[in-house]
Amino acid sequence: xxxxxxxxxxxxxxxxxxxxxxxxxxxxxxxxxxxxxxxxxxxxxxxxxxxxxxxxxxxxxxxxxxxxxxxxxxxxxxxxxxx
Amino acid sequence: xxxxxxxxxxxxxxxxxxxxxxxxxxxxxxxxxxxxxxxxxxxxxxxxxxxxxxxxxxxxxxxxxxxxxxxxxxxxxxxxxxxxxxxxxxxxxxxxxxxxxxxxxxxxxxxxxxxxxxxxxxxxxxxxxxxxxxxxxxxxxxxxxxxxxxxxxxxxxxxxxxxxxxxxxxxxxxxxxxxxxxxxxxxxxxxxxxxxxxxxxxxxxxxxxxxxxxxxxxxxxxxxxxxxxxxxxxxxxxxxxxxxxxxxxxxxxxxxxxxxxxxxxxxxxxxxxxxxxxxxxxxxxxxxxxxxxxxxxxxxxxxxxxxxxxxxxxxxxxxxxxxxxxxxxxxxxxxxxxxxxxxxxxxxxxxxxxxxxxxxxxxxxxxxxxxxxxxxxxxxxxxxxxxxxxxxxxxxxxxxxxxxxxxxxxxxxxxxxxxxxxxxxxxxxxxxxxxxxxxxxxxxxxxxxxxxx
Numbered sequence: 001x002x003x004x005x006x007x008x009x010x011x012x013x014x015x016x017x018x019x020x021x022x023x024x025x026x027x028x029x030x031x032x033x034x035x036x037x038x039x040x041x042x043x044x045x046x047x048x049x050x051x052x053x054x055x056x057x058x059x060x061x062x063x064x065x066x067x068x069x070x071x072x073x074x075x076x077x078x079x080x081x082x083x
Numbered sequence: 084x085x086x087x088x089x090x091x092x093x094x095x096x097x098x099x100x101x102x103x104x105x106x107x108x109x110x111x112x113x114x115x116x117x118x119x120x121x122x123x124x125x126x127x128x129x130x131x132x133x134x135x136x137x138x139x140x141x142x143x144x145x146x147x148x149x150x151x152x153x154x155x156x157x158x159x160x161x162x163x164x165x166x167x168x169x170x171x172x173x174x175x176x177x178x179x180x181x182x183x184x185x186x187x188x189x190x191x192x193x194x195x196x197x198x199x200x201x202x203x204x205x206x207x208x209x210x211x212x213x214x215x216x217x218x219x220x221x222x223x224x225x226x227x228x229x230x231x232x233x234x235x236x237x238x239x240x241x242x243x244x245x246x247x248x249x250x251x252x253x254x255x256x257x258x259x260x261x262x263x264x265x266x267x268x269x270x271x272x273x274x275x276x277x278x279x280x281x282x283x284x285x286x287x288x289x290x291x292x293x294x295x296x297x298x299x300x301x302x303x304x305x306x307x308x309x310x311x312x313x314x315x316x317x318x319x320x321x322x323x324x325x326x327x328x329x330x331x332x333x334x335x336x337x338x339x340x341x342x343x344x345x346x347x348x349x350x351x352x353x354x355x356x357x358x359x360x361x362x363x364x365x366x367x368x369x370x371x372x373x374x375x376x377x378x379x380x381x382x383x384x385x386x387x388x389x390x391x392x393x394x395x396x397x398x399x400x401x402x403x404x405x406x407x408x409x410x411x412x413x414x415x416x417x418x419x420x421x422x423x424x425x426x427x428x429x430x431x432x433x434x435x436x437x438x439x440x441x442x443x444x445x446x447x448x449x450x451x452x453x454x455x456x457x458x459x460x461x462x463x464x465x466x467x468x469x470x471x472x473x474x475x476x477x478x479x480x481x482x483x484x485x486x487x488x489x490x491x492x493x494x495x496x497x498x499x500x501x502x503x504x505x506x507x508x509x510x511x512x513x514x515x516x517x518x519x520x521x522x523x524x525x526x527x528x529x530x531x532x533x534x535x536x
Contacts, residue, residue, distance in 0.1 A: 008258070008261075011258070012258065012261045012262050015262040016262055016265060016266075019262070026232070027232070030228060033211065034225070037214050037215070037216055037221075038216075040213065041215065041216065046215060046217075047216075047217055050215075050216045050217045051215075051216035054216050054222065054225065055216075058225050058226075058229065061229050061287075061291065062228075062229060062232070064287065065229070065232055065233050065236060065284075065287070068236065068280050068283055068284060068287075069236050071276070071280065072240060072265075072276055072277065072280045073265060075272070075273070075276035076243070076265040076266055076267060076273050076276060076277070077265060077266045079270055079272035079273045079276060
């Protein structure tokens with residue numbers, strides 16, 4: 001269990017980080033999109049309260065889901081050494 | 084696989100380890116359906132929505148029916164699985180994953196229907212750039228995205244210990260399994276993290292799932308179209324979704340049980356318990372349908388009555404009465420007595436309900452649009468081969484996704500079955516004692532379930 005990780009392990013780890021990064025990008029994109037819709041509604045005076053009201057529920061839900069996903073990712077990778 | 088624990092559940096590895104001729108035959112059949120769908124879509128893309136039966140005033144037909152139907156079926160999984168997990172229903176163990184897979188697959192297919200219905204997919208960019216949150220359509224997009232993301236994680240997390248088993252014992256696709264196993268070795272810390280995350284998600288997905296179909300119903304009920312503007316549409320759609328979801332789950336269970344010879348895991352008792360749930364949902368569906376139509380009839384509003392009579396005795400009577408027969412009359416006959424032949428009876432009822440619920444979605448959408456409140460001429464909708472092809476392709480794609488999942492991952496949760504054997508039996512006994520009078524309630528168990536690897 002000592003020494004440098006093998007190329008196989010390094011490739012596996014790289015893919016795992018890519019999955020976590022994609023998840024982060026996906027949720028960030030949704031949050032930014034919702035923020036964009038609020039901004040557009042605000043700029044046009046187009047009932048921004050509707051956008052703000054929905055985003056107050058939607059954004060925390062997405063962030064919580066992201067938090068659960070990433071905490072599992074981080075926790076499993078860190079907690080796998082001590083069996 | 085010399086490990087005795089692996090050999091004991093060898094039947095669960097068999098669909099992944101071995102590939103028979105049936106698999107390739109299934110791929111060919113599904114490929115034909117998907118090809119038909121692809122040709123239909125390409126024709127529509129080339130020539131526009133004019134090649135379909137969609138026109139004014141019936142601008143929503145098969146595509147939106149499929150959308151509502153598939154999103155409804157998605158309630159099979161995450162919702163049912165989450166409720167059974169939280170209520171510690173021990174019989175859930177072999178069925179939760181099947182349900183969760185249905186959810187994720189049909190959500191992709193359901194959401195795709197909107198893209199097909201748009202005619203020009205590039206118009207989707209307008210939603211991204213200029214979407215307005217006053218529109219229930221955008222509420223839909225938001226809640227379905229949340230549900231899809233939550234369901235995918237909820238499917239994936241309980242899959243991790245099983246993927247690790249495949250990584251360590253299967254000997255093929257090792258890189259794929261090593262990546263997806265996320266370094267799982269079964270340490271106490273890992274088990275604690277995973278169990279906590281599954282518990283959080285099980286609680287979160289229930290309101291998200293309910294919000295999804297409520298919001299789908301809002302697409303209709305927030306308009307003032309006759310027979311749509313109803314306050315019970317939210318619960319009516321949610322109940323219908325759970326109803327069709329359970330039915331779809333039973334059908335999937337029966338097919339997988341038969342093809343992969345999993346009779347030892349999917350026993351008649353599982354079908355019987357789901358059959359009882361289905362019976363309750365049949366009665367609930369009938370109650371809500373009765374309440375909905377009686378309210379409309381009693382109000383006697385002229386525009387509403389046109390839709391009402393078009394369903395009861397007018398051009399839509401075949402689909403309406405077929406819906407009543409398939410969703411209520413026939414299932415009741417099968418489900419009232421499930422002591423014997425539980426598998427056959429629940430499967431027969433479920434097949435009827437899946438077809439009946441598709442008709443229900445059709446009966447909600449098309450008769451109302453055929454008799455609009457605005458002064459359009461009354462119209463009838465006839466789907467062309469394009470819609471039939473797209474529908475066949477969608478079902479084909481859903482089944483293909485499911486078949487491929489079964490080919491790569493255990494469709495029955497191996498670690499949960501083992502946990503049931505090793506921990507569940509004792510835990511159930513202890514829990515039962517706490518239900519009985521004169522038994523002292525133990526301290527809340529700090530349960531770090533040993534997840535076998």
